[in-house]
Amino acid sequence: MLKAHSITVKVQEKTLIDGVGFTLNAGEWLMIVGRNGAGKSTLVNAVSQKLNYEGIFEYDGVDIKRFKPAEFVKRIGVMKQGLSVDYSFTVGEVVKMGRYAYSQGLFSTLSKKDEEMIEYALNVCGLSDIANQSILTLSGGELQRTFLAQLFALDPNILVLDEPTSHLDITFQKQLFDLISDWLKHEGKAVITVVHDLSLAKAYGTHTLLLSKGRAVAFGETEEVLTKANLEEAYGLDVYSLMNELLGKWGE
Amino acid sequence: MRPKIVHGYMKKKLKLKREGFNTLPYIIFAILTLCTLILCVCLGSVNIPIKDVFRAIYSAIFAKPVPEGIAYSVIVSVRLPRVLSVALVGISLSICGAAMQGLLKNPLAEGSTLGVSSGASLGAVLAIAFGISIPNIPLAGTMVMALIFAFASLILILSLSYRLDFSLSTNTIILMGVVFSMFANSIISLAITFAADKVKHITFWTMGSLAGSTYTNVIILFAVLMVFGGIILRFSTELNAFAIGEDNARNIGVNIKRVKLLILFSVSAIIGVCVSIGGTIGFVGLVVPHITRMLVSANHKKLFPAVIFTGAIFLMLSDLLARTLLSPLELPIGVVTSFVGSIVFVIIFYKNRKKS
Numbered sequence: 001m002l003k004a005h006s007i008t009v010k011v012q013e014k015t016l017i018d019g020v021g022f023t024l025n026a027g028e029w030l031m032i033v034g035r036n037g038a039g040k041s042t043l044v045n046a047v048s049q050k051l052n053y054e055g056i057f058e059y060d061g062v063d064i065k066r067f068k069p070a071e072f073v074k075r076i077g078v079m080k081q082g083l084s085v086d087y088s089f090t091v092g093e094v095v096k097m098g099r100y101a102y103s104q105g106l107f108s109t110l111s112k113k114d115e116e117m118i119e120y121a122l123n124v125c126g127l128s129d130i131a132n133q134s135i136l137t138l139s140g141g142e143l144q145r146t147f148l149a150q151l152f153a154l155d156p157n158i159l160v161l162d163e164p165t166s167h168l169d170i171t172f173q174k175q176l177f178d179l180i181s182d183w184l185k186h187e188g189k190a191v192i193t194v195v196h197d198l199s200l201a202k203a204y205g206t207h208t209l210l211l212s213k214g215r216a217v218a219f220g221e222t223e224e225v226l227t228k229a230n231l232e233e234a235y236g237l238d239v240y241s242l243m244n245e246l247l248g249k250w251g252e
Numbered sequence: 253m254r255p256k257i258v259h260g261y262m263k264k265k266l267k268l269k270r271e272g273f274n275t276l277p278y279i280i281f282a283i284l285t286l287c288t289l290i291l292c293v294c295l296g297s298v299n300i301p302i303k304d305v306f307r308a309i310y311s312a313i314f315a316k317p318v319p320e321g322i323a324y325s326v327i328v329s330v331r332l333p334r335v336l337s338v339a340l341v342g343i344s345l346s347i348c349g350a351a352m353q354g355l356l357k358n359p360l361a362e363g364s365t366l367g368v369s370s371g372a373s374l375g376a377v378l379a380i381a382f383g384i385s386i387p388n389i390p391l392a393g394t395m396v397m398a399l400i401f402a403f404a405s406l407i408l409i410l411s412l413s414y415r416l417d418f419s420l421s422t423n424t425i426i427l428m429g430v431v432f433s434m435f436a437n438s439i440i441s442l443a444i445t446f447a448a449d450k451v452k453h454i455t456f457w458t459m460g461s462l463a464g465s466t467y468t469n470v471i472i473l474f475a476v477l478m479v480f481g482g483i484i485l486r487f488s489t490e491l492n493a494f495a496i497g498e499d500n501a502r503n504i505g506v507n508i509k510r511v512k513l514l515i516l517f518s519v520s521a522i523i524g525v526c527v528s529i530g531g532t533i534g535f536v537g538l539v540v541p542h543i544t545r546m547l548v549s550a551n552h553k554k555l556f557p558a559v560i561f562t563g564a565i566f567l568m569l570s571d572l573l574a575r576t577l578l579s580p581l582e583l584p585i586g587v588v589t590s591f592v593g594s595i596v597f598v599i600i601f602y603k604n605r606k607k608s
Binding site: 048049050068069070071072073074077078079080083084085086087088089093094097098100101147150151154 | 354359492493504508550
C-alpha cells in the first residue's frame with residue numbers, strides 16, 4: 001500500500017532523516033522504534049505532509065503529494081503527539097470533526113454512516129459517557145482517546161499513530177492495541193505506530209523500522225529487526241539483558 | 253466496512269447533542285439588538301420619544317410628508333445612519349476577531365493582529381497630515397488611502413511571512429503582524445510630529461469615531477460584510493478544526509493553506525473598510541468573541557450567529573456612552589470600548605471561573 005523511497009528531511013541545514021525507506025502492505029503493522037531524536041516523529045511529519053522532504057512516498061503507486069487533503073486523509077490518517085487544547089469544544093464535537101473529509105461545507109448534514117462511525121468511535125474509545133463534556137476538563141489520557149476516536153471516525157486505510165499510548169494507563173494501552181489488532185483484520189487496512197515500549201513493538205508489530213540518528217538501522221519483520229546486535233547498535237545498551245532483568249521481576 | 257468487533261465495551265445508544273442548534277437564545281439576542289438600536293436612536297444630545305422615532309422612520313421609508321414638531325432631520329439624517337454604521341462595524345470587528353482567534357488558536361488574536369488595521373490607519377493619517385484628498389468628494393481621500401494601505405500591508409505581511417516560512421505558520425504571521433504594526437505606528441507618530449496643527453484630527457481618527465456616518469457608509473459596510481463575512485462564515489467547520497489545532501485541521505483533511513489565505517484575506521478586507529470609515533476601534537474584536545464564547549459555545553457554527561448580535565449591541569452601547577457621557581463633548585469610541593470592555597470582561601471571566 002505505502003512505499004517510502006529514500007526519505008530525507010533537512011531542517012535548517014540539519015539532516016533529521018537520511019535516506020530512510022520502508023514498505024507497508026495491507027494487514028501489516030509497522031512499528032517505528034529508536035532513541036529520542038532518532039527521527040521517528042520527523043518521519044511521521046513527513047508522511048503527513050507537514051514537513052518538506054526529499055524522496056517519495058507512494059500510495060498504491062501514486063505519489064501521495066498528488067492527493068487533495070480530504071482524499072489524502074481517507075487513505076492515510078495521522079495522530080500526533082503533544083496535543084493541547086485551548087477552547088471549550090465537547091468530546092462529541094471533536095470526534096465528529098473526524099467526518100469532515102466525507103461531508104464538507106457549512107450546511108452539509110451528517111449521513112447515517114457518519115453518525116454510525118461517530119458512535120462506534122466514541123464507544124470503542126470508552127468516551128460515550130463523556131461525549132458532551134468539554135475537552136478542557138479532560139485528563140491527558142482522555143484527551144488522547146478523544147483524538148484517537150476522531151481518527152477512528154475518519155476510518156483511514158492506514159493509521160499513523162505517533163506514540164498513541166504515551167498518556168494511557170496500562171489497561172487502555174492493552175485495549176487500544178487489541179482494538180487496533182482487530183481493526184487491522186479488515187480488508188485493506190494497515191497501521192504505523194511510533195512506540196517507545198519495545199515489548200509492545202515485539203508483541204504487536206508484524207514489521208519494525210529501527211532508527212538511529214536519522215538512519216535506518218534495520219527494517220523488516222519484527223523478529224529479524226529486534227535482534228540483540230541491532231538493538232545494541234541503536235541504543236548503545238544491552239537491551240536484551242535489561243528487558244530480561246526488568247520483566248523477570250514479575251515472575252510468579 | 254465498519255469494524256464489527258467492539259472490545260470490552262457495552263455497545264449503547266448515545267445521546268449526542270443534535271447538530272441543529274437551539275434557536276431560543278438567538279431570538280432573545282435579536283430582540284435585544286433591536287431594543288438597543290431603538291434606544292440608541294432615541295437617546296443623545298436631544299432625547300426623542302420612541303413614538304416620534306417610529307413616526308419619523310415610517311414617513312422616511314414610505315416617503316410620507318414630514319410630520320411636524322419632530323426632530324425629523326436629527327433622526328433620519330444623523331442618528332439612524334450613525335447607529336446603523338456603528339452596529340455594522342461592531343458586527344464586522346467581532347466576526348473578524350472570532351475568526352482570527354479560531355484560525356490562530358490564540359485567544360489574544362483579533363482582526364488587528366495581522367497588522368492590517370495599523371496599515372490602514374497609517375494611510376488615513378498620511379492623508380489627513382498631508383491633505384491628500386479627492387476633489388469634490390469630502391473625506392474620500394482618507395478612505396481611499398486607508399483602503400490602499402490596508403491591502404498593501406496585507407500583501408507585504410503575507411509575502412514577508414511566506415519568504416520566512418513556506419508553510420505560513422501561525423507564529424510567523426503573528427510575529428510579522430506585530431512587527432509591522434509597530435513600524436506603522438512609528439510612522440504615524442512621525443507624521444503627527446510634522447503635522448502639529450492636525451494633531452487633534454489625527455488623534456481622534458486613531459482612537460476611532462463614527463460621528464458623521466452617512467448612508468453611503470452604511471451601504472459600503474453592509475456590502476463588504478455580506479461578501480467577506482459570508483466567506484468567513486462559510487468556513488465555520490474549518491475554523492473549528494483550526495481552533496483545536498492546525499495539526500488537527502491537517503489531519504482531518506482541511507486544505508490548510510487555501511482556508512488560511514481566504515480567511516486572512518477576508519478579515520483584512522473587512523478591517524480595512526472598517527478602519528477607513530471609523531478609525532481603529534480597539535478591544536471590540538478581542539472581547540466580544542470571548543464574552544460570546546462564554547455565553548454560547550466555542551463551536552463557530554453557534555458562535556458566529558451569536559457574535560453578530562453581541563457585536564452590534566456592544567458597539568452601539570459603547571457609542572451611546574461616547575456621545576452622551578460628557579455631552580455635548582464627544583469621546584472617541586475607542587476609549588469607551590477599552591474602558592467598558594475590560595471591566596465587563598473581567599466580571600464575566602470571574603463569574604465563569606467560579607461556576608466551573
